[in-house]
Amino acid sequence: xxxxxxxxxxxxxxxxxxxxxxxxxxxxxxxxxxxxxxxxxxxxxxxxxxxxxxxxxxxxxxxxxxxxxxxxxxxxxxxxxxxxxxxxxxxxxxxxxxxxxxxxxxxxxxxxxxxxxxxxxxxxxxxxxxxxxxxxxxxxxxxxxxxxxxxxxxxxxxxxxxxxxxxxxxxxxxxxxxxxxxxxxxxxxxxxxxxxxxxxxxxxxxxxxxxxxxxxxxxxxxxxxxxxxxxxxxxxxxxxxxxxxxxxxxxxxxxxxxxxxxxxxxxxxxxxxxxxxxxxxxxxxxxxxxxxxxxxxxxxxxxxxxxxxxxxxxxxxxxxxxxxxxxxxxxxxxxxxxxxxxxxxxxxxxxxxxxxxxxxxxxxxxxxxxxxxxxxxxxxxxxxxxxxxxxxxxxxxxxxxxxxxxxxxxxxxxxxx
Amino acid sequence: xxxxxxxxxxxxxxxxxxxxxxxxxxxxxxxxxxxxxxxxxxxxxxxxxxxxxxxxxxxxxxxxxxxxxxxxxxxxxxxxxxxxxxxxxxxxxxxxxxxxxxxxxxxxxxxxxxxxxxxxxxxxxxxxxxxxxxxxxxxxxxxxxxxxxxxxxxxxxxxxxxxxxxxxxxxxxxxxxxxxxxxxxxxxxxxxxxxxxxxxxxxxxxxxxxxxxxxxxxxxxxxxxxxxxxxxxxxxxxxxxxxxxxxxxxxxxxxxxxxxxxxxxxxxxxxxxxxxxxxxxxxxxxxxxxxxxxxxxxxxxxxxxxxxxxxxxxxxxxxxxxxxxxxxxxxxxxxxxxxxxxxxxxxxxxxxxxxxxxxxxxxxxxxxxxxxxxxxxxxxxxxxxxxxxxxxxxxxxxxxxxxxxxxxxxxxxxxxx
Numbered sequence: 001x002x003x004x005x006x007x008x009x010x011x012x013x014x015x016x017x018x019x020x021x022x023x024x025x026x027x028x029x030x031x032x033x034x035x036x037x038x039x040x041x042x043x044x045x046x047x048x049x050x051x052x053x054x055x056x057x058x059x060x061x062x063x064x065x066x067x068x069x070x071x072x073x074x075x076x077x078x079x080x081x082x083x084x085x086x087x088x089x090x091x092x093x094x095x096x097x098x099x100x101x102x103x104x105x106x107x108x109x110x111x112x113x114x115x116x117x118x119x120x121x122x123x124x125x126x127x128x129x130x131x132x133x134x135x136x137x138x139x140x141x142x143x144x145x146x147x148x149x150x151x152x153x154x155x156x157x158x159x160x161x162x163x164x165x166x167x168x169x170x171x172x173x174x175x176x177x178x179x180x181x182x183x184x185x186x187x188x189x190x191x192x193x194x195x196x197x198x199x200x201x202x203x204x205x206x207x208x209x210x211x212x213x214x215x216x217x218x219x220x221x222x223x224x225x226x227x228x229x230x231x232x233x234x235x236x237x238x239x240x241x242x243x244x245x246x247x248x249x250x251x252x253x254x255x256x257x258x259x260x261x262x263x264x265x266x267x268x269x270x271x272x273x274x275x276x277x278x279x280x281x282x283x284x285x286x287x288x289x290x291x292x293x294x295x296x297x298x299x300x301x302x303x304x305x306x307x308x309x310x311x312x313x314x315x316x317x318x319x320x321x322x323x324x325x326x327x328x329x330x331x332x333x334x335x336x337x338x339x340x341x342x343x344x345x346x347x348x349x350x351x352x353x354x355x356x357x358x359x360x361x362x363x364x365x366x367x368x369x370x371x372x373x374x375x376x377x378x379x380x381x382x383x384x385x386x387x388x389x390x391x392x393x394x395x396x397x398x399x400x401x402x403x404x405x406x407x408x409x410x411x412x413x414x415x416x417x
Numbered sequence: 418x419x420x421x422x423x424x425x426x427x428x429x430x431x432x433x434x435x436x437x438x439x440x441x442x443x444x445x446x447x448x449x450x451x452x453x454x455x456x457x458x459x460x461x462x463x464x465x466x467x468x469x470x471x472x473x474x475x476x477x478x479x480x481x482x483x484x485x486x487x488x489x490x491x492x493x494x495x496x497x498x499x500x501x502x503x504x505x506x507x508x509x510x511x512x513x514x515x516x517x518x519x520x521x522x523x524x525x526x527x528x529x530x531x532x533x534x535x536x537x538x539x540x541x542x543x544x545x546x547x548x549x550x551x552x553x554x555x556x557x558x559x560x561x562x563x564x565x566x567x568x569x570x571x572x573x574x575x576x577x578x579x580x581x582x583x584x585x586x587x588x589x590x591x592x593x594x595x596x597x598x599x600x601x602x603x604x605x606x607x608x609x610x611x612x613x614x615x616x617x618x619x620x621x622x623x624x625x626x627x628x629x630x631x632x633x634x635x636x637x638x639x640x641x642x643x644x645x646x647x648x649x650x651x652x653x654x655x656x657x658x659x660x661x662x663x664x665x666x667x668x669x670x671x672x673x674x675x676x677x678x679x680x681x682x683x684x685x686x687x688x689x690x691x692x693x694x695x696x697x698x699x700x701x702x703x704x705x706x707x708x709x710x711x712x713x714x715x716x717x718x719x720x721x722x723x724x725x726x727x728x729x730x731x732x733x734x735x736x737x738x739x740x741x742x743x744x745x746x747x748x749x750x751x752x753x754x755x756x757x758x759x760x761x762x763x764x765x766x767x768x769x770x771x772x773x774x775x776x777x778x779x780x781x782x783x784x785x786x787x788x789x790x791x792x793x794x795x796x797x798x799x800x801x802x803x804x805x806x807x808x809x810x811x812x813x814x815x816x817x818x819x820x821x822x823x824x825x826x827x828x829x830x831x832x833x834x
Contacts, residue, residue, distance in 0.1 A: 201653030218652060222698045234687035234710045235635060235779030236618030237804050239678055246688045250670035257664050261656055270651035271663045272698050274705075279690045281639045281708035281746065283807070288691075291698035293651045329698065362652030387654050390700075 006417070009352065010113050010409045012402045020105040021401075023050060024089075025097045034392025037091040039132035039143065040068070040171035047089055051104065051129050058112045060127065066181035067147040067172065068131035074111055076124040076416065081191035083416050085110060085408060086128030088144060088366060093136045096394025098198045102382070102401065104129045106196040110409040114417075121416040126190075133366050137162045138171070145366035149373045150186030157182060188373075192341065192415060195367045196380040196408050198396055202387030203359060210403040211356040212381030213345045216297035217368045218266060218360055219334040221306055223292050225252065225313060228323030231278065231286035245288040246276060248320050255312040256292055263305055266360045269294040297334045297360045335368035341378035341411075348410035354403050363389075380404055380411075421535045423834070426769065427826045429530060429819045437522040438818075440467060441506075442514045451809025454508040456549035456560065457485070457588035464506055468521065468546050475529045477544065483598035484564040484589065485548035491528055493541040493833065498608035500833050502527060502825060503545030505561060505783060510553045513811025515615045519799070519818065521546045523613040527826040531834075538833040543607075550783050554579050555588070562783035566790045567603030574599060609758065609793040609832060612784045613825050615813055619804030620776060627820040628773040629798030630762045633714040634785045635683060635777055636751040638723055640709050642669065642730060645740030648695065648703035662705040663693060665737050672729040673709055680722055683777045686711040714751045714777045752785035758795035758828075765827035771820050780806075797821055797828075 027047035028037030037043045048070055055062050055072030063071045070089075073082070087103020107127035114121065130144035138160045146152050157169035157179040169179040199205075204212050229245035253271050260269035270293045276285040292309060296302035310326055317324035342358065349356040359381065367377045382404035385395040444464035445454030454460045465487055472479050472489030480488045487506075490499070504520020524544035531538065547561035555577045563569050574586035574596040586596040616622075621629050646662035670688050677686035691707040709726060713719035727743055734741035759775065766773040776798065784794045799821035802812040 199653060200650045201655065202658050203655065206658070220652065224698075231808070232804060233617045233780060233806050234685060234689060235637065235712050235781070236616060236801070236806060237685070237779070238618065238620065238682050239674070239685055240682075241619050241623070241804065244687070246670060246691070247674050250667040250674075253663060253667035254671075257656070257667075265655050265657075268651065268654070268656055270661070270699070270701055272651060272693060272700050272702055273696045274663070274691050274693050276689060276691050281641075281689050281710050282637075282687070283689050284687055285689055293698050295652050362654070363650060364652070384653070387649060387658065389650050389653060391648070 006118050006413065010117055010406060010413065012109065012113060012405045012409065014398050014402050017105065017109060017401055017405065018398050020109065021097055024101050024105065028091060033094045035091045035095045035097055036093060038137035039090045040175050044090060045175055048129065051089065054108050055127065058115060060111065065147065065185040066177060067144060067185050068175060068177050069144050069148060069185065070129045072108070072111065072127040074115055074121060074125045076121045078122055080123060081189045082124040082126045083192040083412065084126040084128050084190050085194045085412060086130060087195050087197055088130040088133035090132045090134050090136065092134045092390040094392065095390050096392055098394045098396055099200070099389050100133060102198055102396065103196045106405045106408055109405050110412055113409050114413060118413065118417060123416040125412060125416050130366050138168050140168060142366060142369045145369035147182055147185035148187050149369050150183070151369065152182050190370065190375055192376045193367060193370045194341070194378055194380065194408060194411065195365060196382065196404055197365060198384045198389060198394065199381040200363050200384055200387065200389035202384070204357060204381060204383035205385060205387070207357060209355045209357045210383065210400045211349050211354050211407050212359045213342055213349065213356055214361045214379035214381060215337050215342050215358050216360050217335040217365055218295040218297040218362050219299060219302040220295050220330065220332040220364055221302070222329040224289060224327050224329055225292060226287060226289045226325045227317055228287050229285065232284040234282040234284055237284060242284055243321055244284050245322055246285050248316050248322050249288045249290060251316045252313045255316065256309050259305060259308050259312065260294065263296065263301065266362060267296045267305060268362060269309070291329065295362055299334050302334065332364055332368065335371045337378040338376040341376055344414055345378055345380060345407060345411045348414060349407045352406055352410060354407060380408055423535050423830065427530050427534060427823060427830065429526065429822045429826065431815050431819050434522065434526060434818055434822065435815050437526065438514055441518050441522065445508060450511045452508045452512045452514055453510060455554035456507045457592050461507060462592055465546065468506065471525050472544060475532060477528065482564065482602035483594060484561060484602050485592060485594050486561050486565060486602065487546045489525065489528065489544040491532055491538055491542040493538045495539055497540060498606045499541040499543045500609040500829065501543040501545050501607050502611045502829060503547065504612050504614055505547040505550035507549045507551050507553065509551045509807040511809065512807050513809055515811045515813055516617065516806050517550060519615055519813065520613045523822045523825055526822050527829055530826050531830060535830065535834060540833040542829060542833050547783050555585050557585060559783060559786045562786035564599055564602035565604050566786050567600070568786065569599050607787065607792050610784060610787045611758070611795055611797065611825060611828065612782060613797040613799065613821055614782060615801045615806060615811065616798040617780050617801055617804070617806035619801070621774065621798060621800035622802060622804070624774060626772045626774045627800065627817045628766050628771050628824050629776045630759055630766065630773055631778045631796035631798060632754050632759050632775050633777050634752040634782055635712040635714040635779050636716060636719040637712050637747065637749040637781055638719070639746040641706060641744050641746055642709060643704060643706045643742045644734055645704050646702065649701040651699040651701055654701060659701050660738055661701050662739055663702050665733050665739050666691070666705045666707055668733045669730045672733065673726050676722060676725050676729065677711065680713065680718065683779060684713045684722060685779060686726070708746065712779055716751050719751065749781055749785065752788045754795040755793040758793055761831055762795055762797060762824060762828045765831060766824045769823055769827060771824060797825055
């Protein structure tokens with residue numbers, strides 16, 4: 001135990017939290033289209049500098065790694081691996097003030113609160129701002145956390161370019177970061193990672209529960225389906241002589257929806273993109289392509305859902321004499337949180353008298369990347385008003401945020417002191 | 418009756434027909450993407466000049482009107498209005514050798530055959546090449562036949578531009594045509610119009626019948642439907658919390674199809690274009706827009722079909738709490754052929770021993786524009802292999818074409834001699 005005795009409850013300063021949100025929202029703000037703070041842009045660079053000032057003001061040891069992730073270290077009395085908390089500091093295109101940023105702020109506020117209240121920890125604690133998770137500038141696929149986990153391939157920074165043709169490597173150099181040093185960003189001394197994040201869904205708000213403890217991040221799979229028929233004149237060709245892929249796709253959309261509903265929550269399946277070729281009102285489509293995004297947190301049942309979807313689509317196409325192809329665009333296996341960490345967080349919430357819900361994350365997070373290196377991990381969710389995210393409409397009430405940070409702080413105390 | 422007595426059967430020269438098709442196919446041919454002969458382009462101009470040479474060689478009086486329609490006149494012994502036959506000489510984008518062009522050739526071959534066999538007609542006969550029907554360069558909406566019918570509004574030629582920004586008026590000038598004279602193209606002395614055309618559908622081929630007699634051109638209506646829901650994170654938002662327009666649109670597509678099938682042939686309904694916004698695989702669509710093209714030859718039943726479609730879509734949207742809007746893009750009322758002309762053509766085919774089918778045109782034609790001026794009208798269809806049209810795959814066998822032209826020639830003889 002630290003020399004200083006702990007209070008019954010760590011006091012999270014609501015005004016400080018509100019001020020932090022406002023201060024970070026200066027960087028990349030747009031009056032109409034929300035927040036846009038893309039990695040390695042001037043707005044991003046300023047937000048990182050601002051975060052560094054916060055950390056330095058608390059006397060934390062600041063380290064920026066090769067890709068620009070920033071760690072604020074509070075060395076423990078005992079040697080050994082670190083307990084880390086944070087999230088990403090970049091935003092989605094036309095995003096909001098909370099996604100990612102809130103976890104960065106929460107880590108800072110939690111460490112500040114602990115250090116100011118109970119002094120030096122037994123185990124080393126670190127606050128973390130991850131440089132890029134949204135991949136909203138580059139197709140960079142968890143760039144910051146992949147650097148920490150050591151998953152970036154040699155040469156990646158040179159080959160990935162933004163919409164203007166600027167490579168990741170050149171963008172890094174514009175921020176005085178050296179792409180040749182990326183491998184050095186790998187950390188093998190992180191033992192535990194807790195990420196606080198907005199839910200990005202409506203469940204906590206609907207149930208009026210302020211805190212979610214994430215027991216798993218769902219599997220995320222995206223496929224593109226191509227249904228091939230035959231273009232015909234919309235006037236000349238009778239209904240029974242057509243091979244119209246649009247009708248089959250309509251059946252497929254309903255079947256995909258039915259299969260997700262049949263599996264039940266938290267299964268979700270979404271058809272978000274659809275294109276008909278040639279796409280003329282008076283021509284029966286020759287081909288229709290559409291995407292399916294399907295998610296379930298259990299690997300086996302997820303695979304079964306995808307198999308059922310593929311089978312159903314194939315049967316629909318075959319019955320109508322249409323070609324069918326399903327190509328995988330992306331697949332992220334599910335990530336189960338570390339049960340002992342879920343228990344610690346849940347107990348912290350319970351002891352604080354806060355209602356909390358053990359739940360599944362339907363979105364992907366940096367946590368899952370660190371999990372692949374065996375880091376002990378869990379997440380804390382706070383409510384998203386109306387489930388909004390990746391939108392200027394993102395909002396979480398300060399009271400809810402304060403309760404989330406209180407749970408984070410209590411859990412870190414139990415782990416590190 | 419002419420001084421020359423008629424043969425038992427007018428002999429249509431199959432080699433001449435094949436040669437005419439080949440000659441016309443020189444203008445606008447592309448080795449890969451088929452025929453592309455757009456109005457007022459060099460290829461179009463050359464094809465018109467070639468047609469004029471054919472007409473002049475037969476001693477026909479050639480007249481080109483203000484928009485570039487070409488008439489080859491065989492003056493009758495008696496004064497009075499003309500009996501006209503022909504079709505359009507322009508092609509679709511990436512079109513074929515038969516759509517339109519075959520009717521131009523048929524008119525020329527029929528008049529040539531009649532003049533060479535039985536001499537001067539009693540009534541004036543005219544072969545016609547209409548400058549533009551496809552609207553494949555300009556959104557010109559039956560430009561050629563509208564000029565003949567006097568339906569072009571003052572100033573239209575100046576305001577309609579092609580994809581390069583060239584106005585119809587400037588394009589006309591490039592072909593030595595004077596846009597200020599468009600009104601003079603109006604003809605009030607056309608009594609009868611017969612258009613031979615490929616079917617653009619598979620019915621004649623499937624039934625193995627060489628000749629179709631068109632008793633009506635279907636009503637053609639295109640609407641754009643907009644279904645408004647709410648964008649949500651494809652992972653964060655549970656299935657039962659969504660307002661996903663894509664699922665509703667899938668139901669609408671199936672309902673539109675069901676209603677057309679329920680009404681039965683020749684009813685058709687087509688969803689050929691669909692767009693989801695924002696169109697990202699991991700975002701539940703905020704809005705889906707799609708077109709419906711619906712066609713039926715009876716005005717009352719067509720209106721009923723559209724009403725049922727609109728009602729079904731509105732109910733689907735309402736049940737799901739979605740916004741719904743249906744905007745009309747285009748509407749062409751049905752055109753009934755003149756019954757006496759249908760009878761004359763049917764009897765001509767019957768007396769020639771040719772199987773023929775009285776049928777409905779599912780596509781629009783110049784005939785419907787002239788019909789709005791009260792011109793007596795009917796069409797002759799020849800088979801389209803596999804129903805192909807607006808495609809390099811368009812094909813009709815020479816034997817079928819010859820039989821179609823034989824029916825046209827016999828009908829013209831009965832009307833004009």
